[in-house]
Amino acid sequence: MDFTANHYAQLLGLQSPWKVTSVDLDVGVLRVDIHVNYESGSGFCPECGKACKLYDQSAKRSWRHLDTMQFATHLHSQSPRIKCEEHGVKTISLPWAAKHSGFTLLFEAFAIRVLQASRSTQAAGDLLGINWHHIQTIMERAVQRGLARREPEEVAWIGMDEKSFRSGHNYISLINDLENSRVLEVVEGREGNAASELITSGLDEKQREMVCGVCIDMSAPYINAIQEHFPHADIVHDKFHISQHLGNAVDKTRRIEHAKLQKQGDESLTKTKYLWLKGMEHLSDEALSRIKELGRCELEVSKAWYLKELFKHFWNRRDKMYAQRYFEYWEKKVATSGVEEMKKVARMLRKHLANILTYFDSYITNAFSEGINSKIQAIKANARGFRNFKNYRTRILFFCGKLSLAP
Numbered sequence: 001m002d003f004t005a006n007h008y009a010q011l012l013g014l015q016s017p018w019k020v021t022s023v024d025l026d027v028g029v030l031r032v033d034i035h036v037n038y039e040s041g042s043g044f045c046p047e048c049g050k051a052c053k054l055y056d057q058s059a060k061r062s063w064r065h066l067d068t069m070q071f072a073t074h075l076h077s078q079s080p081r082i083k084c085e086e087h088g089v090k091t092i093s094l095p096w097a098a099k100h101s102g103f104t105l106l107f108e109a110f111a112i113r114v115l116q117a118s119r120s121t122q123a124a125g126d127l128l129g130i131n132w133h134h135i136q137t138i139m140e141r142a143v144q145r146g147l148a149r150r151e152p153e154e155v156a157w158i159g160m161d162e163k164s165f166r167s168g169h170n171y172i173s174l175i176n177d178l179e180n181s182r183v184l185e186v187v188e189g190r191e192g193n194a195a196s197e198l199i200t201s202g203l204d205e206k207q208r209e210m211v212c213g214v215c216i217d218m219s220a221p222y223i224n225a226i227q228e229h230f231p232h233a234d235i236v237h238d239k240f241h242i243s244q245h246l247g248n249a250v251d252k253t254r255r256i257e258h259a260k261l262q263k264q265g266d267e268s269l270t271k272t273k274y275l276w277l278k279g280m281e282h283l284s285d286e287a288l289s290r291i292k293e294l295g296r297c298e299l300e301v302s303k304a305w306y307l308k309e310l311f312k313h314f315w316n317r318r319d320k321m322y323a324q325r326y327f328e329y330w331e332k333k334v335a336t337s338g339v340e341e342m343k344k345v346a347r348m349l350r351k352h353l354a355n356i357l358t359y360f361d362s363y364i365t366n367a368f369s370e371g372i373n374s375k376i377q378a379i380k381a382n383a384r385g386f387r388n389f390k391n392y393r394t395r396i397l398f399f400c401g402k403l404s405l406a407p
């Protein structure tokens with residue numbers, strides 16, 4: 001028995017005055033119970049570190065530990081309390097577990113690694129033999145630790161973006177460190193207050209002063225919040241959001257025109273939705289000749305498609321000045337085309353042009369966060385729609401925050 005007790009004391013890293021008093025093995029239910037005792041009349045105050053007299057010991061509690069082979073292993077102990085002259089009666093810190101945790105530190109550290117390596121948290125939970133609630137608390141503690149440890153280092157390039165949350169019209173806003181591909185903070189909503197909260201809790205004041213550029217879509221609440229909180233940053237409207245606006249305009253043009261043609265019994269545009277959404281470089285030979293064929297019919301949608309493709313060259317201009325000239329050339333093409341939806345986009349781009357041209361100073365886009373996007377997509381799919389924003393935030397920061405999570 002002594003040998004087993006010593007063995008477990010070593011595994012747990014326990015030192016005097018902690019002692020493993022007994023180890024019970026139940027082969028029938030594959031379970032090991034380790035009983036630990038505190039054998040000293042004094043201990044250190046968790047507040048000031050002073051050695052104090054032992055006051056009493058709490059009732060026995062249990063912690064789940066790493067399995068021994070396939071045996072579920074639990075640790076049991078009382079928690080000793082000391083009486084400090086200055087701080088009163090306090091529970092001393094236990095060497096094997098964090099405060100309020102039902103798991104030992106080694107178990108939590110292992111669980112975090114399993115969670116990060118697993119495709120789904122359900123699968124990780126099954127592997128570890130713990131339930132959804134336990135997983136959530138382990139992740140929460142890990143994220144709290146990670147955020148507390150995060151150094152306020154300089155972050156030069158920032159991306160801000162919104163994502164849908166739950167079905168319907170609920171949104172969350174994210175702030176990302178573009179250089180290090182990590183999410184810094186997540187808040188609920190996408191209005192002005194949300195943007196301000198996002199910025200101030202993601203970065204401290206000194207960090208905000210150091211930011212050189214912020215990449216965003218053209219939405220007003222974000223613009224206002226950035227002007228307020230980043231005194232030295234350029235706004236750079238995201239290339240990929242702009243492509244999206246152009247793509248949407250093509251799609252809308254197709255829908256309107258298709259409905260009009262159908263009324264006249266013309267089915268030219270039936271089943272062409274995806275044809276127009278792809279870029280030229282992704283089209284098969286067959287699709288390309290289809291587009292050429294439809295182009296001869298003077299359709300609005302093919303004009304829109306051509307204008308969308310034409311805009312791609314904007315991003316390859318040598319510098320700001322050439323880009324501006326190219327934009328003006330494109331703008332004229334849009335005006336003469338007479339395609340209404342494209343004219344709307346052109347007006348929006350004209351209005352924001354100064355902050356679109358800033359792209360040629362920094363070349364930042366939110367595209368790198370594509371990796372993050374697919375991770376967030378997986379988190380969402382995994383949880384089958386979060387009812388609770390807090391849990392969603394925890395998971396995003398757990399998986400995409402690049403935090404130091406281990407206990």
Ligand SMILES: [Zn+2]
Pocket residue numbers: 045046047048049050084085086087088
């Ligand atoms: Zn004290």
